[in-house]
Amino acid sequence: MNMPHQPVLYKEIIHALQPKSPGRYIDGTIGAGGHARGVLEACAPDGCLLGFDLDPQALALARETLAPYGKRVTLVQASYDSLIEVMRGIGWDSADGILLDLGLSSMQLDTPERGFSIQHEALLDMRFNPDAGLTAAQLVNTASEAELANMFFRYGEEPRAKRIAKMIIEARPLTTTTQLAEIAKRVYPSHSRIHPATRIFQALRIAVNNELAVVENALPKAVSALHPGGRLAVISFHSLEDRIVKDFFRSASQDQINPPYEQIYEVERKAILKVINRKPITPSEEEIKANPRARSAKLRVAEKLPE
Numbered sequence: 001m002n003m004p005h006q007p008v009l010y011k012e013i014i015h016a017l018q019p020k021s022p023g024r025y026i027d028g029t030i031g032a033g034g035h036a037r038g039v040l041e042a043c044a045p046d047g048c049l050l051g052f053d054l055d056p057q058a059l060a061l062a063r064e065t066l067a068p069y070g071k072r073v074t075l076v077q078a079s080y081d082s083l084i085e086v087m088r089g090i091g092w093d094s095a096d097g098i099l100l101d102l103g104l105s106s107m108q109l110d111t112p113e114r115g116f117s118i119q120h121e122a123l124l125d126m127r128f129n130p131d132a133g134l135t136a137a138q139l140v141n142t143a144s145e146a147e148l149a150n151m152f153f154r155y156g157e158e159p160r161a162k163r164i165a166k167m168i169i170e171a172r173p174l175t176t177t178t179q180l181a182e183i184a185k186r187v188y189p190s191h192s193r194i195h196p197a198t199r200i201f202q203a204l205r206i207a208v209n210n211e212l213a214v215v216e217n218a219l220p221k222a223v224s225a226l227h228p229g230g231r232l233a234v235i236s237f238h239s240l241e242d243r244i245v246k247d248f249f250r251s252a253s254q255d256q257i258n259p260p261y262e263q264i265y266e267v268e269r270k271a272i273l274k275v276i277n278r279k280p281i282t283p284s285e286e287e288i289k290a291n292p293r294a295r296s297a298k299l300r301v302a303e304k305l306p307e
């Protein structure tokens with residue numbers, strides 16, 4: 001089958017989730033359904049998969065890819081941070097494995113009118129769900145200079161955030177990807193192969209979709225949705241996301257001791273997770289060669305402990 005999106009760390013995900021029949025699996029970011037298909041193959045004949053995406057185009061494609069699995073698949077247009085409500089809504093009380101493959105898909109990046117790409121002239125949109133919320137243009141044209149600078153610094157780690165914010169204010173209103181990219185080019189007249197607008201595009205996309213808050217909010221919910229022994233696998237594509245996953249896994253895998261004032265320590269909350277890989281799993285040289293967009297992927301896996 002022709003796959004428009006090549007699933008990143010595909011074998012590693014199947015190995016991490018260890019899908020079995022008749023297990024229940026959640027793919028919080030179904031995209032084109034590449035990982036989901038592998039999970040459904042591995043948990044045949046009776047395993048089921050619940051898939052989420054905010055993007056109706058992704059869901060339509062996943063529906064097509066996963067049609068051969070019939071009733072074993074349920075797809076919903078919702079954010080993965082609502083996984084508990086949605087899971088209960090279809091009558092599941094827990095899941096045996098959960099995958100989050102964060103960020104945007106190649107399909108979204110390669111569709112110019114979605115406004116994610118620096119390379120294509122398009123309206124600045126960047127919403128995962130193109131029917132809800134503020135577009136990137138609305139955000140850029142209404143935020144204050146300080147808010148813009150803060151956004152570029154925090155979500156893009158952009159060293160010249162203040163200067164770029166000031167130039168945006170002077171150039172407003174901005175409507176297209178190219179207008180924004182041009183501002184970054186003026187701030188970095190001589191630049192390397194990496195486009196100088198890369199960091200501010202990342203920052204805007206994160207802000208438009210509230211991405212970091214959604215991951216932070218979803219991780220504890222994902223753990224509480226898991227059956228003991230079930231696994232949570234998260235692929236992130238930049239250090240801001242990976243830090244959230246790493247810190248959450250670290251704190252959830254330790255007993256929380258409280259209060260530390262006396263010699264007698266009381267265990268307030270037991271560890272709820274076992275971290276499977278201390279260091280993140282990264283793509284092989286071979287995978288990066290075949291799919292250069294995989295190069296910054298980091299996979300972290302944890303297992304829910306018995307209560």
Ligand SMILES: C[S@@+](CC[C@H](N)C(=O)[O-])C[C@H]1O[C@@H](n2cnc3c(N)ncnc32)[C@H](O)[C@@H]1O
Pocket residue numbers: 005006007008028029030031032033034035036052053054055058078079080081101102103104105106128214
């Ligand atoms: C990297 S792609 C996933 C690719 C997928 N694993 C595959 O094999 O094709 C990420 C997907 O997550 C979706 N997404 C991003 N944030 C989301 C959220 N909060 N809830 C649900 N889906 C989200 C995006 O629309 C995109 O389709």
